[in-house]
Amino acid sequence: DGGITQSPKYLFRKEGQNVTLSCEQNLNHDAMYWYRQDPGQGLRLIYYSQIVNDFQKGDIAEGYSVSREKKESFPLTVTSAQKNPTAFYLCASSSPGTGGLTDTQYFGPGTRLTVL
């Protein structure tokens, strides 16, 4: 089955620790995205990547880092510099330019990060 997987589903972090959230897709999509979702707010873009070995900052990139070494994988590291990291993190992918639904995004199940 094609889709996006995220792991872990729940993650607990102590203050001052870096943690890495995994995102893998087998949809053969070029573009991948990381969003943060907080109660009462729309999804906010952290980073996105349109092609392997390239990525761009989104609206709230401070305190986060990513890599895109493989087409299938786009891990997100939440660093100790992120002051309020407790949130629901969503990874998505899309395949721009391949038909009418050029920017429909397909989401993973999410990772809920809690800072203790």
Next chain:
Amino acid sequence: SQKIEQNSEALNIQEGKTATLTCNYTNYSPAYLQWYRQDPGRGPVFLLLIRENEKEKRKERLKVTFDTTLKQSLFHITASQPADSATYLCALVRGSNYQLIWGAGTKLIIKP
């Protein structure tokens, strides 16, 4: 700045009735508008896309309208069912790099 607004209050609808959700936007002229469904603790799932030159789009019991003059999209679910209960998000495409701007979503509750 660009802004998307959806009703923050939950919408309670009796089963069998039509549910109508609203998405308003300002300072923006999107080429596309999309609607997604999100269940608690899950990622959003794409439902419908409507282009700026389309007035209406249908898919089974779902209907979306797009009024670029009013800067508004309406999302309708006809013959609503309890299984339709979820949060519905609207999103607008931003620029040529396929980024989306997201509304906060409206929680829909269908009562049996």
